[in-house]
């Protein structure tokens with residue numbers, strides 16, 4: 001059963017551009033990680049300043065081993081501003097199990 005790990009990060013309006021730019025320049029190591037299934041960066045449209053980093057994994061173990069890896073550390077070592085260090089407390093990690101999913105059924 002797949003698991004979904006969503007990192008919700010509060011990004012104030014003045015920092016959004018920089019935040020998105022960082023993701024455009026991300027390393028892309030996660031795509032090569034065993035058990036990785038999906039990634040999406042979701043920008044809030046209204047009602048919140050939280051971006052969601054949606055990731056889906058084959059198993060809890062696959063996520064845990066990426067989270068403990070050099071690749072994760074490298075993607076989060078920061079670049080002179082406050083958006084990347086994984087120690088920041090302006091974020092929440094939400095964990096879910098996928099119990100149903102579907103894709104378009106087209107010919």
Ligand code: HEM
Nearest residue numbers: 005007022023026027028029030055075083084086088091
């Ligand atoms: C305070 C905690 C965190 C912050 C502020 C943060 C922010 C960022 C930023 C700005 C990047 C772009 C790369 C860069 O700037 O060098 C990044 C990469 C990424 N983050 Fe986080 N992150 C945090 C924790 C997490 C957690 C717990 C997850 C788990 C779902 C996660 C998932 C990802 C993924 C999948 C990437 C892309 C890595 C790649 O391309 O290989 N982040 N994060």
